[in-house]
Amino acid sequence: MCSETIFPTFQIILGVWMNHFPEFDDLPDDPEVAFVRLYERHNEEYQDRVRGEQDTRAEAVDFMNTMLGVARGLGIPAFDSWSIPDDWDEVYSVFTSFDRALKRYVMEIKVRKSRVTKVYSVSLNDEDKERIHGLVREIRDVLTKADLQDRKRNSLFAKLALFEADVDRVRTRFDNAMLMSLEIIGVVDQGTGTLKPVNELLRRIQSIMGLAKEKEPEQNQLPPPAEQKKLSPPPKQIEGPKSNGNFSSDLDDDIPF
Missing domain, CATH: 1.20.1480 (hypothetical protein mp506/mpn330, domain 1)
Incomplete structure (x- = not known):
């Protein structure tokens, strides 16, 4: 086999081993702990970006999209049912619900992992x-x-x-x-x-x-592995009939004064 053939093959093998994303080198092996670490990193960036801003919808969508990608990349199905809202006017309400669910999930991981650490320390x-x-x-x-x-x-x-x-x-x-x-x-x-x-x-x-x-006081048994439940997205709001800005004259007849 000629050297021209060997060298490209070696480059391909080396490329497979090479980590092209060194910013993720320090992530823990546990996917849930890694999720918390990345949440803390990206949430801090999000808070810095929205500080002093009036309209924060673009930043909210970007942060939400990032965390959905993190969950998918780590194989965490909890956020599979969430998606970026198509309607720009729905961003605030959807993001508020998403942010609450995200914080609750992160806190659940921290509490559960701290119990495991106590048993083995x-x-x-x-x-x-x-x-x-x-x-x-x-x-x-x-x-x-x-x-x-x-x-x-x-x-x-x-x-x-x-x-x-x-x-x-x-x-x-x-x-x-x-x-x-x-x-x-x-x-x-x-x-x-x-x-x-x-x-x-x-x-x-x-x-x-x-x-x-x-x-030390006898520790309880390790908690069973948490079931990977999907977090429900906010329910769709049912819009009522749109008003042209004037109350119907039929309603006036029902007003007792």
């Missing part, structure tokens, strides 16, 4: 945090003296730094602690005996977090 007191930081320093000392490639050592240091930052939060998540432990244990198992003390240090960190979790 623990609140550490100051003493526990200090003990964990001390154990992390000991792990770092062992890794510093170990015969490791600089690239691998720096990667482990980065994981430890992220875990320590998580320890200082209001609640420390178990998944972050597990990711840190798994990577370090993988290196320990492949290394020399000088790394073996790390296993005991990690066990003590897990013990501190486990005992702290036992002291």
Whole structure:
């Protein structure tokens, strides 16, 4: 196969892997959490655009169109029954209902996700945090003296730094602690005996977090996955007979004065 054939093929493959939309790189994997993040971003932009404006219908339509696209892109069916109004005079009423439904949906996600986070995290007191930081320093000392490639050592240091930052939060998540432990244990198992003390240090960190979790009130079971219900659009208003601006003379006969 000639190089002219190979090179275009390589370009096609590279183009498939390349992310053409880097502004979405930091989105969470959870589509509902990603929806909330994008809502907060675009709602802030919308509020900036309408500040001080009298007629905000164009901005409202643009924001509504953006959020409908976000929902469709993330596979969230809640807004499938909503659409941009064709009548310019209906924009305000439709957008008001849409905005309320949007805020309610975002709040529902936040409350539901916060319950999940509480189950898989623990609140550490100051003493526990200090003990964990001390154990992390000991792990770092062992890794510093170990015969490791600089690239691998720096990667482990980065994981430890992220875990320590998580320890200082209001609640420390178990998944972050597990990711840190798994990577370090993988290196320990492949290394020399000088790394073996790390296993005991990690066990003590897990013990501190486990005992702290036992002291917390027992959490309820995780809420069942929310049913993906579609949010109903506002009902169509039935227009009455249009008046030419004058009351009918027939009505005058019914007025008792």
